[in-house]
Amino acid sequence: MYEEWTPEEVEQRIRSHAPVSIIDVREPFEFVEGHIPGAKNISVNGIQNRLDEINKNQEHIIVCHSGSRSGVASAILSANGFKVKNMTDGMMNWHGPIEFYEGETQ
Numbered sequence: 001m002y003e004e005w006t007p008e009e010v011e012q013r014i015r016s017h018a019p020v021s022i023i024d025v026r027e028p029f030e031f032v033e034g035h036i037p038g039a040k041n042i043s044v045n046g047i048q049n050r051l052d053e054i055n056k057n058q059e060h061i062i063v064c065h066s067g068s069r070s071g072v073a074s075a076i077l078s079a080n081g082f083k084v085k086n087m088t089d090g091m092m093n094w095h096g097p098i099e100f101y102e103g104e105t106q
Contacts, residue, residue, distance in 0.1 A: 002074045002084045010036075010061055010087050011096040021060045025073040026091075034091070036063060037099040044069040051080055059083040066090040 005013075013020055014036070024035050025044040035041070042050050044064065054060065060082065064070040067090045074086040087094075 002078045002086055004088045005061065005085045006088055007090075007094045007096070010063075010085075011094075013061070014096065019058075021055070021058050022063055023054070023060050023073070024063045024091075025069050026064050030065065032101045034098040034100055036091075036094065037097050039063065039099075044073045047073050047076055051077075051082075054082060056082055059085065061085045061087055063087045063094075064090045066092055 010022075020038075022036050022039040024031055024039040024041050025047060026041070027043050027045075028041060031039075031041040042053065054077070060077070062070040062074045062077065062084050064073070067086065067088045070086050070090060074084045077084045
């Protein structure tokens with residue numbers, strides 16, 4: 001099972017300078033259009049095959065556009081023993097800093 005956090009709670013966590021890992025599960029074309037600074041892009045469609053890239057000893061905040069895909073990814077990760085929080089309402093309700101990426105995403 002996993003907790004749900006609002007975009008405001010996630011932003012507070014980032015602003016507090018607490019260690020935070022953000023995994024953005026949108027598709028690469030969405031990720032490059034704007035994401036939370038420092039987020040790692042692992043599409044929900046490929047997350048099952050990339051579990052070895054995610055640190056099991058760290059808590060992760062899972063993000064998507066509206067909160068639906070991140071909910072699916074959070075359930076997958078939680079079932080595999082990861083500590084995760086789902087950001088409800090997703091990037092469409094994110095008012096914090098945005099980073100744009102013009103290189104390759106995975």
